[in-house]
Amino acid sequence: MTSQAGKRVWLILLLGAVVIVTAVAGLCLGAERLSPGQVWHILREGVGAGDTSGLIVWQLRLPRMAMAALVGVLLSVAGVTLQGLLRNDLADPYTTGVSSGAAMGASAAVLAGWEAKWHGFGVPAAGFVCAIGAAVLVLMVARREGSLRVSVFLLAGIVVGSFMWSVVTLMLTLAGADVGRVLFWLMGSFADAEWTRVRLLLPFVLVGVLGLRAMAYGLNAFALGEESAAHLGFDVERLKRWAIVLSALCTAAAVSVSGIIGFVGLVVPHMARRLFGADHRQLGLSAGVLGAVLMVWADTLARSIARPAEIPVGVITALLGAPFFITLLRRERLV
Amino acid sequence: MPDTGFPRRVTDFRGRTLLLRQPPRRIVSLTPGTTETLFAIGAGRQVVGVTAYCDYPPEAKRLPKVGDMRTDVEAVVALRPDLVVADGVLNRRFIPQLERLKLPLLVIAPKSWLDVAKVIRLLGKATGHDRTAETLASRFEQEERKLRSRPANPHPVSVLFTLNVEPLPMWVAGRDLFVNDMIRLAGGRNVAEDGGTNYYAISTEVLLTKDPDVIITTVPADRLSPLREHPVLRRLKAVRNGAVYSVDSNLFVRPTPRLLKGLEVLRKILAEAKRR
Numbered sequence: 001m002t003s004q005a006g007k008r009v010w011l012i013l014l015l016g017a018v019v020i021v022t023a024v025a026g027l028c029l030g031a032e033r034l035s036p037g038q039v040w041h042i043l044r045e046g047v048g049a050g051d052t053s054g055l056i057v058w059q060l061r062l063p064r065m066a067m068a069a070l071v072g073v074l075l076s077v078a079g080v081t082l083q084g085l086l087r088n089d090l091a092d093p094y095t096t097g098v099s100s101g102a103a104m105g106a107s108a109a110v111l112a113g114w115e116a117k118w119h120g121f122g123v124p125a126a127g128f129v130c131a132i133g134a135a136v137l138v139l140m141v142a143r144r145e146g147s148l149r150v151s152v153f154l155l156a157g158i159v160v161g162s163f164m165w166s167v168v169t170l171m172l173t174l175a176g177a178d179v180g181r182v183l184f185w186l187m188g189s190f191a192d193a194e195w196t197r198v199r200l201l202l203p204f205v206l207v208g209v210l211g212l213r214a215m216a217y218g219l220n221a222f223a224l225g226e227e228s229a230a231h232l233g234f235d236v237e238r239l240k241r242w243a244i245v246l247s248a249l250c251t252a253a254a255v256s257v258s259g260i261i262g263f264v265g266l267v268v269p270h271m272a273r274r275l276f277g278a279d280h281r282q283l284g285l286s287a288g289v290l291g292a293v294l295m296v297w298a299d300t301l302a303r304s305i306a307r308p309a310e311i312p313v314g315v316i317t318a319l320l321g322a323p324f325f326i327t328l329l330r331r332e333r334l335v
Numbered sequence: 336m337p338d339t340g341f342p343r344r345v346t347d348f349r350g351r352t353l354l355l356r357q358p359p360r361r362i363v364s365l366t367p368g369t370t371e372t373l374f375a376i377g378a379g380r381q382v383v384g385v386t387a388y389c390d391y392p393p394e395a396k397r398l399p400k401v402g403d404m405r406t407d408v409e410a411v412v413a414l415r416p417d418l419v420v421a422d423g424v425l426n427r428r429f430i431p432q433l434e435r436l437k438l439p440l441l442v443i444a445p446k447s448w449l450d451v452a453k454v455i456r457l458l459g460k461a462t463g464h465d466r467t468a469e470t471l472a473s474r475f476e477q478e479e480r481k482l483r484s485r486p487a488n489p490h491p492v493s494v495l496f497t498l499n500v501e502p503l504p505m506w507v508a509g510r511d512l513f514v515n516d517m518i519r520l521a522g523g524r525n526v527a528e529d530g531g532t533n534y535y536a537i538s539t540e541v542l543l544t545k546d547p548d549v550i551i552t553t554v555p556a557d558r559l560s561p562l563r564e565h566p567v568l569r570r571l572k573a574v575r576n577g578a579v580y581s582v583d584s585n586l587f588v589r590p591t592p593r594l595l596k597g598l599e600v601l602r603k604i605l606a607e608a609k610r611r
Contacts, residue, residue, distance in 0.1 A: 031538035056540050059566045113558070123502065173405075185502065191539060192503040194566060308530040308541035310504045 011275060015289060022293045026065045026300045031307045032056055064193040067257065068299040068313070069292035070201045071190070072264060074254040076291030077208040078247040079265035080272070080283045084219040085243040086150055092266035093251035095154065096244070097161035101134025102127040102255035104164045107171050107182045123185070124197075124256040131252030134160055139244060148240045150226065188259035188314030190299050197257055204253035205288075211246045212284035215239060219280040261314045263321025264291055264298075270328055345461045348423055348444040348453075355439070358463035359418035363401055363411050365429075366422045368589035369443065370395050372455055373420075375471060375592045378462035384414045391585065391593075408432050418461060445590040448516035452476055454590055471592045478520050478598065491524040492605045495547040496587070500554050500568070501561040504536040513594055514587045521601040523549070539567060546572045549608045551601070553584035576611060580604050 027039045034042075034053060042057045078093035085091075093099060106127035114122030138160050142153035168186070172179055212219075218239040221229040230236045251265075272287035295313075298320065302313040342356045363384035364370040370389040373382050379394060387403040389395045401410040406429040411419060416438060421430055423444030433440050441461055443454045452475035459468020496508040496518065508514045508525065511532040518525045526545040527537055550573040552559070559579060562568050573579055582604075586597030 031540040032544055052543055052546075055543060055567055055570060060539055060543070189502075189504065191536070192501065303538055303540070308527070308538050310536040310538050 008276070015286075015293075018293055019289065022296050023065070026296050027057060027061055029300050029304045030056070030061060031303060059195075060193075063195050063198050064190045064299065064303075065296050066195075066198045067193040067201065068190050068295040070198065070205050071254045071258045071261065072268075072291035072293070072295030073205050073288040074201070074208055074250040075261065075265035075295075076268040076272070076287040077205075077212050077284055078250040078254070079269040079291075080280070080287045081212055081215070081219070081243050081247040081250075083269050084222060084280055084283075085240060085247075086154055087223065087225075088154065089270070090266070091154065092263075093247060093254070094260070094262065094265065095161070096157035096248065096251070097134045097138050097159075097164060098131045098157075098248050098251040099255045099260055100161040100164035100168070101137075102131035102252055103168050103186055103260055104171075105130025105133075106185060106256065106259070107168050110182050110185055111171060111175055127256030128252050130164075131255060132248065134164060135244065135248035135252070139241075147237060148244075150240065153240075153244070185259045186314075187312030188261035188317075189302070189310070189312050190258055191303070191310055201253060201257060204249060208246065208250040209284045209288055211242070213281065215243060215246070216280035216284070219243070223278065259312075259314065261295070261298075261317055263317045263325065264295060267321050267325050267328070268294060270325070274328075341463065343460070345441065345457060347441045347457065349442050351442070353439055353441055353461075355418070355461060359416075359439075359461065361414060361416045362418045362420065362462065363414055363416040364389065364420050365401070365406050365411075365426045366420075366589075367391070367585075368591050369420045369422065369458070371589060371591040371593060372458055373462065376455065376459050376462065376464040376468045378458070378464050381462055384411065384416065405429075406433075408436070411438065412436060420458065420461075443590075445513075446511050448475060448513055448520065448594070449479060451513065451590045451594060455592065474592075474595060478595075482520050488522055491522060492549055492608050493526045493545070493547045494518050494523040494549045494551060494605070495526050495542070495545075495573070497550065497552045498534060498554075498584075500552060500559060501565075503539055503565075505539075505542065506534045507537045509533055509535050512588075513590060514597075517587065517594065517598050517601055520598055521605050523601070523605050543567060543571070548576075548578060549573055549604060550579045551582055551604065552579065553587075554581060556581040578608050578611070 024036055028034050028036055034057070038053060039057060042054050045054065047058050075093050082091040082093065082096065083089060106123050109123040109126035114126060118125065138153065138156045141156035141160065142148055172182060175182060218229065218234050221232045221234050222239065226236055268287050268291040272283055272290050276282055276286040298316040299313045302311045302316050305311065341358055342354060344352050344354050346352050358381070360381050361383045362373065362378065362381050364373055364382055365386060367386060367389045370382065370385045371391050373379060374392050374395060382398060384401045385395050385398045387400050399414065401407050401414065404425065406426055408429060411433065418441060419433060419438045420441045420443065421433065423442045430442060441457070443457065445451050445454045452472040455468050455472040459465045496514050498506040507527040509527055509531040515525050515528060526547045530537055559581065562574050562579060568574060582600055586593050586600060
């Protein structure tokens with residue numbers, strides 16, 4: 001037991017070190033290289049730092065890193081919740097149709113020229129509304145006689161998701177010259193991060209992490225099976241409903257501001273469970289931190305390696321995530 | 336009326352030779368640029384099929400459609416064309432199919448300012464309008480010669496040409512585009528030239544360090560408010576000085592004689608920027 005606890009302490013220290021290294025790397029690397037000393041100087045000077053490097057750090061890199069981190073947390077929390085609820089290792093925020101809904105809404109908004117609407121919130125707002133719409137649709141399909149069947153929910157999510165995705169494809173074929181902009185949005189990017197958007201995301205992150213913590217006992221019981229959880233005295237219908245609402249909210253918030261960023265919501269819950277154990281009481285936090293770190297690294301690569309061009313961050317997460325996930329599966333002898 | 340001198344052989348951008356026994360009377364154009372050029376050299380009345388995007392000159396809009404950016408090959412065949420003009424890049428997916436159907440195919444693939452002169456001349460020769468085409472084509476070469484005869488400008492106006500202002504990243508013109516050549520011909524310097532060929536997503540950090548004198552965009556003027564509201568973009572020299580110009584994209588992206596008009600627009604913009 002003590003060695004277990006000791007291992008835990010080391011892990012937390014290690015994670016803390018990784019977070020610091022990530023923050024430093026994220027601030028120093030990019031299309032314009034800055035030394036840690038320069039960054040330190042700019043940070044001490046405060047927001048008012050007026051020259052180019054000051055603008056880059058305060059108005060481009062920091063909001064961008066903050067947004068990447070928050071989206072990383074949101075997707076990881078959504079992933080943990082769904083994998084716990086569905087007791088399915090392959091579930092991720094995108095199997096529920098929510099992301100396709102967001103993609104549909106946002107693509108339509110980009111094509112309708114809403115980019116400048118509502119001070120730049122036209123596209124995210126359309127994405128968010130359609131994402132929630134998709135979640136409601138999936139819930140309605142999966143519900144019968146007041147009870148939500150988990151296996152049907154998964155299938156309904158996939159079906160609704162592919163339906164909405166085909167609408168996206170249809171819009172893309174009809175889009176003509178705007179295809180590039182829609183595609184870049186779909187592939188995911190934090191390039192348009194601003195402090196206003198970070199502030200907008202923050203409440204969702206709090207709700208996500210705290211909500212998952214509140215559901216932790218229920219989800220732990222759920223791991224034994226739906227029936228066992230019911231026998232243990234949990235209101236399983238309520239748990240299912242809230243778990244789905246929570247994951248849909250997190251995913252919708254993440255996708256509507258950053259586009260489709262794959263694999264983080266799938267891989268991070270697995271990593272967190274391997275490193276810190278499967279107890280949902282700590283999974284929200286541990287998966288959240290891991291997700292944030294991974295996302296910041298992915299975005300740092302996306303904005304530095306192709307200078308002066310940008311790569312969509314979704315490309316990086318998929319490039320790194322897929323091989324990583326395969327290794328993980330091989331280790332667990334699942335394939 | 337088309338010049339005489341048929342039958343004649345014409346060689347397209349791939350180096351393939353096509354034998355035309357008489358001036359073609361049933362031409363199908365597969366890109367808006369080709370349609371414009373055909374009308375500009377006086378071959379408009381020989382055109383029988385265009386794309387849904389062919390909106391210039393207005394007469395072109397009334398012609399039968401053979402698809403949009405995706406070619407409707409069946410519709411092309413149904414028009415029984417005696418000449419099909421395709422773009423090697425925009426129509427590349429459909430060229431093998433058009434070839435298998437043994438259609439009289441001419442492929443153009445203009446990448447630069449001078450290539451446009453080549454296209455105009457080639458279409459002139461293929462349709463029998465050699466003289467009008469020659470006049471237009473030579474104007475492109477004149478502009479290039481004018482630039483060469485001038486001493487190099489040590490302080491060219493730095494220019495960014497972008498397709499969007501929001502959401503970031505901006506999609507900007509790199510190398511191998513007509514607009515890149517046009518900026519050079521107008522006496523400016525494309526700050527995004529070193530980033531890649533074609534249009535690409537530029538890092539906002541780089542944009543900030545390059546800080547162009549002038550931003551030219553295809554976004555309409557009434558949709559430029561995000562530039563002035565964004566915490567970083569509003570600090571750009573061009574935004575602060577009001578040197579952001581909305582232009583008609585068709586004068587800059589299509590390989591047609593109208594690029595000459597685009598060049599005039601660019602010259603005016605750069606002259607105004609210099610006066611500041």
